Amino acid sequence: MTTFPIQTLNAISPVGLQRLDRSVFDVGTDIDSPRAILLRSADLHSVELPPSLYAVARAGAGTNNIPVDRLAARGIPVFNTPGANANAVKELVIAGMLLAARNLYHAADYTRDLVAVQGLSGADLEKQVEAGKKQFAGFELPGKTLGVIGLGAIGVLVANAAQSLGLKVLGYDPNVTIKAAWQLSPNVEQVSSVEELLSRSDMVTLHVPLVDGTRGMINAERIALMPQGGVVLNFARGGVVDEAAVIAALDSGHLHSYVNDFPTEAGAVHPKVIALPHLGASTGEAEDNCAVMAVDQLADYLLNGNIRNAVNFPDVVMTRTPGTTRLGIFNENKPNMIGQITAALAAAGLNVSEFTNKSRGDYAYTLVDVEGEVRDELKQEILAIEGIIRARKIEA
Known part of the structure; x- marks a missing residue:
């Protein structure tokens, strides 16, 4: 049986690690030529990643410490654990609201x-x-309005919990999923813009990733839209808020408080800033949940080629067909890739039992079960197709 070496770059909860069968997975910090890397906060941007690498899994939601695009170009999925720490962050946001309201x-x-x-x-x-x-x-929460920007797993929990405390809740997320929409209280009013939300919110909480479109989204112009004495809560990423603009609004008295999980020199000493030491997922339960989710996703990919919750490739999950050989193929998302792949399989005399292909952005991923043995020559033929990034035979 194939053994998959997995290198851990941070302390990972044993609740998660114990789910890895040690007859199949070799796990440790000192691993040569790892097939996978499991981490939390370790920075991979300046690390030379080995050619043996198949996957990276982060026990957490954010992936700013991982060169996601560079790995996608190599056909290496980067897994994260959205929602695993959602309750921990929700509780911290509610605590932050109370800290600010009652000083x-x-x-x-x-x-x-x-x-x-x-x-x-x-x-x-x-x-x-x-x-x-x-x-x-201070002031009491009932009757105040909370604006929630980002209605993912955390944002939905925050919105629902805030409503139960007597706040009116507004939500904004142009990309809200069907699953999140079902979980969101019907009494949460969804608005059409950040500007509308801020102009109507006494308190605003952010639950968005740090990308080009969200960097500095809470800036001086938007802060000016908030009612006098507003509160900004940031438990997402430091960069989504222009802290200099927030501090200026605090100094002028336009904002009452800024509660965040990302201390800076200026913010940590400001009398109207509550800066916490990145406590978002710092509960035993959240660390266990993140580790379990990351390990399960990583193991399923290494053993079966299934992708769940990768930030750089689509979700592709297919039940294995007994008595078949499985291929996992990464390619650029361009025309006729599927046709060329299936033509190569047919030329090799292999009948396709199951086939799934999905794309996301510039890349696509294919899982295919074929009847018969996949020889190395066929794998090389597939790799020679222009636009193919990686092809892996996944042993049963």
Whole structure:
């Protein structure tokens, strides 16, 4: 039986790793010529990736630490785990809303300072607590409006939870999936633009990936649309918010607070910023869920060629046909690729039992089960077709 060496570049939850059959998968940090890399935050951009590599899996949603496009050009899928940490992030967003609304973060600092720095105790401490608490008076959530930008797994959970707390919720996502739409409360009002959402929201929370189209999407012009005293919550990616514009709005009094998970030098010390140390998925449950999902997807790809939740290739899943040989083929998304592949199979005298092909952007992926043995000569013929990136015979 073929053994697949998997290199781990970060500590991965043992709840996930124990799902890998060690008679089939060789797992460790010091692996030569790995077939797959399993990681969390390790940066692969400056790493020379070996020619042996078949796949990369991240136990988390974001893939900014992975050269996704470079790997796609080599026929290497990059898996992530959307939704596995959704509840953990949802809870942090709700906590962030309460921290901002009731000024809890700075109120706690004030109380700690009274004892640790000023040395107050007893009646003096009680007197100063009563005298100082007025500066931390906040507001209640019911009746306020929350705008949710991005209605994926996390955004839907946040929207539904916020509504249960008495907030009116607006949502914006031009690419919302059917699955997410079914899960979203029918009382969440979906709006047609970011501008409309911001102009009507007392608080706004972001749940979008960091791509060219979302970088700096919360900027000075859009912040100006928000009502006076608004709150911005960012538990997505630091770059989706223009922090300089947010700080300027905080200084002018237009914004009440900025709660985020991505500390910077300017933000960490600002009196109206609550900067947390990237706690989004930092729960034991989320780490376990992400590891399990990443491991299962990676194992299914290595063993069966199935692709689920790759960020650079389409989902392609096909039940294996007993008694057949399977090929997984990556190619550029251009005309007549399927025809050339099936012609090569027919010329080799192989009958196709099952065939699935899907495309995504510039690339496509094919799974095909054939009756008979796939010789190395056929594989080389397929690789010689212009536009074919990689062809893999997947042993049963």
